[in-house]
Amino acid sequence: RLSAGTAPQGRLLCGPGLRRSGAGLLVTKCGLLRHRPGGGGAYWVDSQQKRYVPVKGDHVIGIVTAKAGDVFRLDVGGSEPASLSYLAFEGATKRNRPNVQVGDLIYGQFVVANKDMEPEVVCIDSSGKSSGMGIIGQDGFLFKVSLGLIRKLLAPKCEIIQELSQLYPFELVLGMNGRIWVKAKTVQQTLIIVNILEACEYMTAEQRKQALAKLSGN
Amino acid sequence: RLPLSSCVAGERLCSTEEATAGSGTYTRHGFIFSSLAGCLERKNEDNELPVVSVVRDSESQLLPNVGAVVTCKVCSINSRFAKVHILYVGSTPLKSTFRGTIRREDIRATEKDKVEVYKSFRPSDIVLAKVISLGDAQSNYLLSTAENELGVVVARSEAGVQMVPISWCEMQCPRTHTKEFRKVARVQPQFLQT
Numbered sequence: 540r541l542s543a544g545t546a547p548q549g550r551l552l553c554g555p556g557l558r559r560s561g562a563g564l565l566v567t568k569c570g571l572l573r574h575r576p577g578g579g580g581a582y583w584v585d586s587q588q589k590r591y592v593p594v595k596g597d598h599v600i601g602i603v604t605a606k607a608g609d610v611f612r613l614d615v616g617g618s619e620p621a622s623l624s625y626l627a628f629e630g631a632t633k634r635n636r637p638n639v640q641v642g643d644l645i646y647g648q649f650v651v652a653n654k655d656m657e658p659e660v661v662c663i664d665s666s667g668k669s670s671g672m673g674i675i676g677q678d679g680f681l682f683k684v685s686l687g688l689i690r691k692l693l694a695p696k697c698e699i700i701q702e703l704s705q706l707y708p709f710e711l712v713l714g715m716n717g718r719i720w721v722k723a724k725t726v727q728q729t730l731i732i733v734n735i736l737e738a739c740e741y742m743t744a745e746q747r748k749q750a751l752a753k754l755s756g757n
Numbered sequence: 758r759l760p761l762s763s764c765v766a767g768e769r770l771c772s773t774e775e776a777t778a779g780s781g782t783y784t785r786h787g788f789i790f791s792s793l794a795g796c797l798e799r800k801n802e803d804n805e806l807p808v809v810s811v812v813r814d815s816e817s818q819l820l821p822n823v824g825a826v827v828t829c830k831v832c833s834i835n836s837r838f839a840k841v842h843i844l845y846v847g848s849t850p851l852k853s854t855f856r857g858t859i860r861r862e863d864i865r866a867t868e869k870d871k872v873e874v875y876k877s878f879r880p881s882d883i884v885l886a887k888v889i890s891l892g893d894a895q896s897n898y899l900l901s902t903a904e905n906e907l908g909v910v911v912a913r914s915e916a917g918v919q920m921v922p923i924s925w926c927e928m929q930c931p932r933t934h935t936k937e938f939r940k941v942a943r944v945q946p947q948f949l950q951t
Contacts, residue, residue, distance in 0.1 A: 558916065559933045655834050655880050 554583025587687045591616045591716035593652035598672070600681065600714030601645045601660060611639055613647075616683075616716040619657055623647065627661035629669035637674070644675040644720060646712055675712060679722035680729050686717050688740050699739050702751055703732060765794045770809055779810030821846045821855065821888045821898060826907070829857055829900065831882045837861050839878045841886070843898065856897040859886060863901035864940055876926075876938035877902075883911040885942050908942035 553559055556568035566572075570586030591599075593615060601613030604620060611623040623645065628637040639645070651659040662672040692699060692713055700711070709723040709732055719736060723729040731754065739747060764770065770782065770789045778784050779800070781793040791797070795813040802808060821827050821843060828845035838861055842854040862869045864877045878884065885907050886900035902908045905925070914920045914930035914937060922928050922941040929936045 559935075560916075561932055651836065651875070653875060656836065656875060659836075 550579040552579065552581035554581055556584025556586055557582060587685060589685050589717065591686060593617045593621065593649050593658040595649050595652045597715040598646065598648045599716040600712060600718040600720060601647065603639055603641050603643045603645060605641065613645060613660055616718065617658065621658040621660045623660045627663055628673060629663050639674060644681060646672050646675055646714065648672065675720055679720050680733055681718060681720045682733055682737065683717050684719060684737060685740060689713055689715060689717060699747065703735065706751060706755055762797050763795065764791045764797050764811060766792055770797065776807045776809040777805065779808040781811030782809060819846050819849050819851065823888055823891065825888050827886055827888060829884050829886055831878045831880050831884060833880055834874050834878055836874060839874055841884060841900065857900045858897045859900045859902060863889065863903055866903040877940035878909060879912065881913060882909045882939065884909055902940060905943045906945065908940040910942050910944060912939055
């Protein structure tokens with residue numbers, strides 16, 4: 540149980556991993572307790588996890604596993620396959636259907652995601668524009684990492700991505716379900732970037748800079 | 758009233774001029790037929806015709822009729838409907854639960870298009886509903902909560918604590934103080950037991 544040292548001013552934000560219980564806060568996940576002093580203060584628990592639980596509004600990479608009538612079944616790494624309607628693409632109408640095949644990669648966001656119902660993914664935002672979502676192109680490489688690394692890579696001005704972009708130009712799609720898609724000019728460059736991203740989980744900043752210096756030297 | 762004889766379903770008992778149809782019977786073409794297999798009972802009324810009814814050996818199962826208020830428990834939800842188990846008909850418990858369906862357009866009386874099933878019911882809620890149709894052989898009972906007195910009566914929050922209703926569409930957990938959306942029933946004060 541957590542007890543506040545001094546009474547904070549304003550509203551205290553109770554983030555993921557914490558739950559209010561009576562007069563105090565109860566911790567529901569194991570990890571590092573973080574605190575942000577802005578506003579009334581916010582507390583949350585930073586936990587490492589590999590299994591993804593669908594959350595509404597999250598952008599994820601899904602793999603199309605089946606076509607059932609007007610709906611595609613997507614594997615998003617959760618407990619249930621998600622559904623994606625064929626009308627949930629930009630400019631899709633009943634006559635103009637999107638060209639989605641089984642095995643394609645889709646970048647979309649959850650519009651329904653809770654423990655009681657089947658999750659639903661759409662590839663348009665609330666105004667009807669695709670804003671980067673949709674079918675991910677041909678080639679490239681998809682691999683899985685832990686959720687904590689994705690959050691680190693999505694932080695603004697991430698050092699890892701800046702250093703990698705000085706090495707080779709590449710395309711990168713990050714899904715909050717732990718999936719990353721990379722495409723560079725040649726297969727060898729793609730595999731090098733994949734290996735570095737996978738190893739970034741356990742490397743310190745120094746080791747990473749050394750590894751990149753060795754690669755750009757070669 | 759003495760049990761006269763036994764009969765099977767479909768047996769023609771008598772004409773409607775001699776008696777009136779009771780429970781377990783139906784009328785067709787001016788005759789009374791039995792719809793159950795059991796004992797025939799004839800009850801003599803003073804002023805009117807005797808009432809003919811058929812009872813099975815065990816206690817008669819109370820079936821929900823159209824328009825009856827039933828108490829049910831939500832077992833699963835979908836974006837289009839909620840599946841429920843019917844536990845009580847009125848105030849009598851059922852020995853075996855029946856299955857019912859509450860369609861999305863039958864949850865509320867107003868603004869039916871904007872209804873979200875997830876914001877009205879959750880699995881394991883206890884709901885008061887009214888039967889609107891018996892359904893055919895394969896389908897379940899069709900129920901509706903489109904009235905102020907119908908809807909969620911008892912619900913548990915995500916913390917597992919029983920929630921307190923604060924309005925017709927919200928309930929609050931007393932321990933975590935989080936509000937959750939439900940279609941709450943306005944239970945008459947005489948039925949509340951504190």
